[in-house]
Amino acid sequence: MRLRLLVLLCTTLTATSLSAQEWATTCHASSSYDVTLKPSSILFDRPSPAPFHVEMQQGTLRTDGTAVPLNAEQQDRLTLFERELRALAPRVRTVAQHGLDLAVRALKEETRGMSLGADTRAELDRRLASHAATFKQRIAASNSTHDWQSDVIDQYANQIAADVLPLLANDLGQQALDAAMRGDLQTAAALRDQATGLASGLRPRLEQRMQALQPQIAALCPAITRLAELQQGVRGSNGQPLKLLHIGQ
Template identity: 30%
Template sequence: MASPRAVLAASVIALWLAVAPASAGTRASPGCNVETSYTVQVDAEGLRFDAAGDVSPRRVEIHDGGLRLDGTARPVSAADAVRLREIESGTRALLPEIAAVAREAIHLGFDALGGVHAALGGDRRRARDIEALRQRALLRVDQTLGRGTWHHDSLGAAFEAELAAAASEVAATVTPARAVWMAFSGGAGRMERRMEAMEADLERQAAVREQAIEAHAGALCARLERLHGLQESLELRLDDGRPLRLFEYDVDAPDPDAPAALDANGERAPPR
């Protein structure tokens, strides 16, 4: 039989997945995926791609329709110059929007975990620890996307680790002594039922915020698709005849196992 603390830890993680499925990778509606072997930097000098893996060219610089590959200027057609300008301006406008979506998802997730902690009568020290993890996640966004830098794992494993750490802080609300007392008094079953009720309540509260995040992210997907189309239409060829490929884009299929979204009244919306 699982201990009350183990039950709580599993329930907290399940709560996060239920409240923020778009951020956790469980999607009821299509999203998009972008992969790149480059770290992207946007600043006053233009758009720079620095290789983060085994890829060539190692550095690509785009500015005002011009192109440099590994420090050497490359001539481009008039049509490609137009495409490069749009790639630069589109990427420059996109990064702050991606940062905004990331901040929204962070707040949604940590608000949910903080609510669980408070509802379970958690102490102030752990509440401060959870808030510190939120601020660390927000700081990472500010120091990367907020400064015009993006790489493939800007918000990946580290963000998931912070959420897991916060969930552990919530689970630690149940001390060993309290866990033993609950096991003998039947409190573990009551706690499970309380967590189930809390999950339903948090789902209702988060429905509007979650859908706003999905709508925001969906709009970004359309813009990313436009940038990908511009890249695919470049006439430029590298010395070995390959087209210039800075990133890959694809559309995610809806997850058939994902729960349907909730409307503002807490009702399940029909599948899209």
């Protein structure tokens, strides 16, 4: 099962992401649903199996368009579920913002060891700041995990990589050419190798640096576990437990 609830935490600026498996390892949590925070209700949806749509609103519940009768305890559980999920959303956004800042800082630190020209370094900083600002606006405006499917994340990340990596490669390539023209073939070869392996070499190091975000993600685990507990005892119109979230080893 894919973890989609809170999947926006997976976003970084460099095509790295916290995978569903890592989420499962950190919080032992998974879900087959997407979630959308509407102004007056919360919607969970998935392509299969039924129920395909689960919507809750101030202690009421509808699954696949059918109202579900609830006793007082179940109503209280859903009211708390909705309240606590909405309270969790800004915390998630904060961690996502920190993730972006960490990714930008990590990329800058990784490029410090490269002999980049001052103009290239300034342009790199400008482009990263622009992309980070755009992502932060998307995070602030997003109320649905549909905005952060893996293919969407990959698309954004590829756009950023296409914007940033050639800038670095071109600078290193020009330096290699200049070194070769000076007769410094060893330096030229080293710079060419660095430019050629730029993308493949940067990614694993950046992924390692992004592990620094783990404690902030782990701090959200109790709230996720609490949501899973609140759903207990609530069934859909088909008589089956909701299972919006699954917690397990």
